[in-house]
Amino acid sequence: MAGSTLANRALGRLLAQHRRRAGMTAYAVARLLETSQQTIGRMEDGLKSKVPQLWINALADAYHLTDDERRVLIGLAQELAAAQKSWWRPYSDGLRSGFDHYMGLEEAARKMTTWKAAIVPGLLQTPEYRRAIAWIESPGSPTEQVEKQVEVAVHRQGRLRDTAFELDVVLWEAVLRDQIGGGTVMADQLYRLADMGQLPNISIRAVPFRAPGHLGSLTGSFVLLEFPKLKATGMVEPPVVYVEEYAGDLYLEQEAEVERYRRAFVEISRVALNPDTTRQLILSIAKECGP
Template identity: 65%
Template sequence: MSGSTLAARALGRLLAEYRQRAQLTRSAAARVVDTSIQTIGRLEDGLKTKVSRVWINALADAYGCSDDERRLLLGLAQEMASAQQNWWRPYEDTMKPRFDYYLGLEASARRVSFWRQADVPGLFQTPEYRRAIEWTEHPTMPPEQVERRVEMAMRRKNRLEDKGFEIDVVLSEAALRGQIGGPAVLAEQLRYLADLSELPNVSIRYVPHDAPGHLGSVVESFVLLEFPKLPATGMVEPPVVYIEGFVGDLYLEREPEVRRYRHAFGEIGRVALDPATTRQIMLSRAKECGE
């Protein structure tokens, strides 16, 4: 479990809350610890991975924090410091901006729910399927960089072995029929999905084209991530909705936004076929592709 990203998010959220309560600007906070406004912004956005006790105590003094609030901030900073180094650090030079933040959230989550309109979630992709996507999106990318991206995608699969990590996937029919990489690649991908669907912590469902009108036809692909308690503090971070875009990604954290996407996932799931039927359809489709 990657406690670092989750603890950084919790710490940043609390520091922003305490600063606003004290009616101080980010500029004033930056002067307290002799740093830039941009650094304070990264800290409050959960993007700063190392924060000293000196900083925490100075900010807690400036914000008029209680003893309990100070201990909570220090506990989160310690949790960030003691977390294991993230496995994806060696790949940071090849991933798109801020995707490391998503990987940290995914590594920390207890449950993820995917709605995919056109393709298979990265966590479930075969090497050939992933490679075909990379070549489609980046036809001029050096082959060695493509291979490093494929390697990174495959390392994400270690999370599937965690029995406490629940994955609920709803796929559109287009995701099961899209000719990414050609029929042979798609057939292999579908057989792999059928195998994964038998894991006790994985649910894969399918929405056919002729399903009654549903929100999936107007809601873009998204991921809803939910989190366990942080080990040191017992805090539970609010869920996050992640939307991956072609030119930029979006993270939604406000409760009304998350509630709407949770409702959308439930409505899409309502018209999806059950996991057993979905598995048979995937195997049948894989057989068609192989003929």
């Protein structure tokens, strides 16, 4: 799913709808554009990083679209082209395979709702904590590659300065007690969490070990991303659930799947401490870790 953005998804979905309405097959469209059927499939699935305006006009003619429908497609294609200039592109070779797709979604999101059973979320990590994780993941990596990962993490956190962006985080207590990088690194990380949780657009809550059984033990960590309106269409892209796995990432977009995770977060939140009590817990654990 590398290179996909919100504009990709919206453009692909509209092109598929228009094609079906016109009664054309993907094979016929591929013949029209002199490309492969697989390419058409990738384009309609929102996975193609570039869609030429020449193709848009050819498809608009073939599908007998109105002028307004054509303009919407062209606007989305232009947004897609602009997205290729995103700040993280120079770092792509150092990112985990497919992670640039997540970066595009994170950059576009207006709200992120996160449950973490392990590891502090990337948007809240200190450079030292992120560096420690990188060395754990790939102990043989060149120092330059590790430092690029740290740069990306720091740059991502600029998102938090946007007051229109909301971050709602619930952490299992194990996240706070797992001393990634050692006591000093973890203490600094915990003090960072305590500070970030006081920002008006960030909520940080913890589920303590003593909490009764909850769905978080079954779901594993996940992120629910919700988006603003697209400039070209005024449409709101459907939310996405991101599930990070060691062997590969999972993106869930079906309404029923997303709603299931949304309900799970509500259930997990019911056993979470409030933000003030969470901050007290974080600070007490930080004192145990180091100065």
